[in-house]
Every structure is written in C-alpha cells, then in structure tokens.
Amino acid sequence: MAKRASIGLDLGGTNFSVAWLDESGALRDTLTLETQSHRPASAIVADLASAIQTTAQKARQEGYTVVGSGIGVPAVIDPWAGLVLLPPNFAEGWHHYPLAATLTQATQIPTWLINDARSFTFAESRMGAGKGYRHLLGITLGTGVGGGLILNGQLYLGRWGTAGEFGHQVYDPHGPRCGCGGFGCIEVFASGPAIVAAAARHLRQGRTPLLREIIQGSLDDLSPKAVAQAAQAGEEECIEIYRRVGRALGIGISNVLSVLGLEAVVIGGGVAQAGNLLFEPIWQTLEQHQYMVREHLSTLQIKPAQLNEPGVMGAAVYAAEQYAAEQYAAEQYAAEQSQQIIQSANPRANTV
Ligand SMILES: [Zn+2]
Known part of the structure; x- marks a missing residue:
C-alpha cells in the first residue's frame, strides 16, 4: 500500500x-x-x-x-x-x-x-505535552485566549462545532468589553494586548523603571515578553500583571475542572513563555478557589506546550484522522450493503 x-x-x-x-x-x-x-x-x-x-x-x-x-x-x-x-x-x-x-x-x-486553538490542542494531545491524557484542556495565550478540549481521547467540538472557547468564559461581568461582544471575558484580562495595556499604564505613570530600560523608552517595543523580563528582574508591578493573568486563567481552569474533570492542561502561545510567573499564580488560584474536586488537584498536570508548529501539526493530524474516519464509515456502509444483498438473495441465510 x-x-x-x-x-x-x-x-x-x-x-x-x-x-x-x-x-x-x-x-x-x-x-x-x-x-x-x-x-x-x-x-x-x-x-x-x-x-x-x-x-x-x-x-x-x-x-x-x-x-x-x-x-x-x-x-x-x-x-x-x-x-x-x-x-x-x-x-x-x-x-x-x-x-x-x-x-x-x-x-x-x-x-x-x-x-x-482546537488544532493546537489536538496536536499537543496526539504528539506533544498532552500525549497520553484522555481528558485534556488546551489553552493558547496570544493576541486572544483560545482553547480546545479532548474528552475521552477525542477532540470535543460540541453541538455547533465551537466547543472549547476557554477565553470567553466570563471572569468579571462588570469588566471591559471583549472582542466577542461580551463583557469581562478571561481574554480581556489574560491576552497579550491586555498585558501590554496594563504595562503601558504603569510606564506612563513612571512606576516601572526596569521595564522602561528593557524597551529603551520605546512603547513600540513593549510586549508581553518585555514585561516578563522586567518581572523576572524583580519589577513588582510587572510581577503583579502576570499574577492577575494567572488568577484569571486559574479561575477559568477551576471552572472547567469542576464541570468536566480533567487530567491535564497544556498552555501554549507567546504569553505562556513567561513560565513560572504565570504557572505559580494559576496553582495558587486553584488551591484557593477549587473545592468541588479539591482532592484530585494533586493529580492534575499543568504543562507548557511542547511542539514547535502545533497549528500546522494539528491541522495535518486532524485531516489524517478525518480521512481515516470517512474510509472506515465507507467500508462499514459497503459491508452492510453486501450483507443486505446476500440476505435478499438467500432469505434463509440468517435464520437459526
Ligand atoms: Zn469574549
């Protein structure tokens, strides 16, 4: 073949x-x-x-x-x-x-x-940091906050094909407007632009001298990465920005955990490169706010993504699995058809 x-x-x-x-x-x-x-x-x-x-x-x-x-x-x-x-x-x-x-x-x-974001989740589940977990949440942190779900080992798309929108859970109903039209979604607090906007406010007020040095005074060079660098160098305002991002993500993960039960969470995208700046407040939030499945928290894995090109990889693996599923369905159909032909040619073939 x-x-x-x-x-x-x-x-x-x-x-x-x-x-x-x-x-x-x-x-x-x-x-x-x-x-x-x-x-x-x-x-x-x-x-x-x-x-x-x-x-x-x-x-x-x-x-x-x-x-x-x-x-x-x-x-x-x-x-x-x-x-x-x-x-x-x-x-x-x-x-x-x-x-x-x-x-x-x-x-x-x-x-x-x-x-x-579903493609990212699918790739990490099949080939990356999520391999081997049957119940997995994928989160992508970049310009937006995307997500995807693997349930019982399968990509779960829900009734309309849209399931997994982690970033559009409401975190604060009185919060700012989100790109989706709603108010106070997790995305409003945890996306790259949200980090940059919060840092820009501190910069204008002169509270982040380390960050100013890192970007050499140029607001065009202000990025989540620069904010993470300043935080790693000890700038308290920048640490607090990532703490707030981690809290929003932690509440979102806690909700999904209560509703669906998860073995693992894989977090990717540019903003996730902040590492422990982000992962520590996520864990603190879970420990503080998760009661429903508290006894299982110690078994939960929260991991950074592993793959270099998860978007391309996920789309390619998805196509391969869709092709295989269609082939299988076609073979099943052909087998049923031939069975019916045999039965109508010889009505006693199946009698006991
Ligand atoms: Zn939204």
Missing part, C-alpha cells in the same frame, strides 16, 4: 504556514508565506491553494499519496459544513465563506477546517 501523507496549514493574520506530515509523524518542507489579510478572501484563498499544491507535489515526489489537508483557521467556523463564519482580523469577504469546498475544488485534495 502506498505511503499516506496529509497536509496541515495554519492560517494566521500575518503569515500562514503549510507542511506535509509523513508516516513517522514528522512535518516536512514547511513553507511560510505572508497572508496579507487586507486583501479580499478570494486572493488569499488562491495563495493557500497554490501553497497546498506545491506542498502536495513534494510529498508525491517522495512516493506518498496525499489523502487530505487540514486548515487551521483563527475564526469561528462550522467544521462540518466547512464554513468560516466569523474571522476576527481579516478584511471583507469571509462571512460564511465556504473555505473547505473552495480549497477541495481548487486542489483536488479533500479539505477539512479546524479552529486554530
């Missing part, structure tokens, strides 16, 4: 990356290009299709059959209809865009969509 490859594509607001997954589970020939998200959807999709075809060609040259491609999208999607419903940071033309069907037609490779 021919070797099987699947393609993973991680679509971001700035760049997109595409690679193919070989039989050993390694990503090959990663290609990263600019998204130029100000362009209309049709122009961006044409670039995605051509990058997928280039990548598929490389896999075929190595003797592989390409069985599908998965597209990780930073958007609310309908994974079953293959629609992009609401992309946050893209120009016009994406509302209810049939991305899966368009790419399937353009590339002649079956294509599936997956939300980017």
Whole structure:
C-alpha cells in the first residue's frame, strides 16, 4: 500500500504556514508565506491553494499519496459544513465563506477546517505535552485566549462545532468589553494586548523603571515578553500583571475542572513563555478557589506546550484522522450493503 501523507496549514493574520506530515509523524518542507489579510478572501484563498499544491507535489515526489489537508483557521467556523463564519482580523469577504469546498475544488485534495486553538490542542494531545491524557484542556495565550478540549481521547467540538472557547468564559461581568461582544471575558484580562495595556499604564505613570530600560523608552517595543523580563528582574508591578493573568486563567481552569474533570492542561502561545510567573499564580488560584474536586488537584498536570508548529501539526493530524474516519464509515456502509444483498438473495441465510 502506498505511503499516506496529509497536509496541515495554519492560517494566521500575518503569515500562514503549510507542511506535509509523513508516516513517522514528522512535518516536512514547511513553507511560510505572508497572508496579507487586507486583501479580499478570494486572493488569499488562491495563495493557500497554490501553497497546498506545491506542498502536495513534494510529498508525491517522495512516493506518498496525499489523502487530505487540514486548515487551521483563527475564526469561528462550522467544521462540518466547512464554513468560516466569523474571522476576527481579516478584511471583507469571509462571512460564511465556504473555505473547505473552495480549497477541495481548487486542489483536488479533500479539505477539512479546524479552529486554530482546537488544532493546537489536538496536536499537543496526539504528539506533544498532552500525549497520553484522555481528558485534556488546551489553552493558547496570544493576541486572544483560545482553547480546545479532548474528552475521552477525542477532540470535543460540541453541538455547533465551537466547543472549547476557554477565553470567553466570563471572569468579571462588570469588566471591559471583549472582542466577542461580551463583557469581562478571561481574554480581556489574560491576552497579550491586555498585558501590554496594563504595562503601558504603569510606564506612563513612571512606576516601572526596569521595564522602561528593557524597551529603551520605546512603547513600540513593549510586549508581553518585555514585561516578563522586567518581572523576572524583580519589577513588582510587572510581577503583579502576570499574577492577575494567572488568577484569571486559574479561575477559568477551576471552572472547567469542576464541570468536566480533567487530567491535564497544556498552555501554549507567546504569553505562556513567561513560565513560572504565570504557572505559580494559576496553582495558587486553584488551591484557593477549587473545592468541588479539591482532592484530585494533586493529580492534575499543568504543562507548557511542547511542539514547535502545533497549528500546522494539528491541522495535518486532524485531516489524517478525518480521512481515516470517512474510509472506515465507507467500508462499514459497503459491508452492510453486501450483507443486505446476500440476505435478499438467500432469505434463509440468517435464520437459526
Ligand atoms: Zn469574549
């Protein structure tokens, strides 16, 4: 039997990356290009299709059959209809865009969509820090706060294909407005922009001399990483910023723990690189506020993500598993059909 490859594509607001997954589970020939998200959807999709075809060609040259491609999208999607419903940071033309069907037609490779944070969670669960856990929460900390759930070993997408939105749990109903339209979501307190905004307030008031030195006075260089550096060097205001982020995440994790029961939490994305600055207040919050399953807290694992390209990896593994599931369903259907034909040809075949 021919070797099987699947393609993973991680679509971001700035760049997109595409690679193919070989039989050993390694990503090959990663290609990263600019998204130029100000362009209309049709122009961006044409670039995605051509990058997928280039990548598929490389896999075929190595003797592989390409069985599908998965597209990780930073958007609310309908994974079953293959629609992009609401992309946050893209120009016009994406509302209810049939991305899966368009790419399937353009590339002649079956294509599936997956939300980017779900893709991260799926990759870490299959190949990374979440491997071996049956009940897992994935959290991505970056421009937004994304999430994903693995329940009973399977990616859980819920009734509408949208389950896992960790960052849009309400943390403070009187808090600031969130990008989703609600108020006081965890994302408002724990995203990269939230960290930068809090640090900028301290800078303007002259309370963070170490941070000012790190960014050499330039607000353009203010980033979650710079705030983490200042905190690690002992700047109390910056430590407190990460403490607040950790508290919001800790409450969110505690809620999920009470509702679903978890073995592990994997946290990734740029902001997660702050390490213990973040992980310590998360644990303190859990110890303070989690009562329902308190006796199980000591068995909970909270781990930093492991993979280099979880978005691409998750999308590729998702496509491979979707292909396998469809093959299995088709075989089951064929077996049932042939059984019915045998029975109608010989009605006594099944009598005892
Ligand atoms: Zn929200």
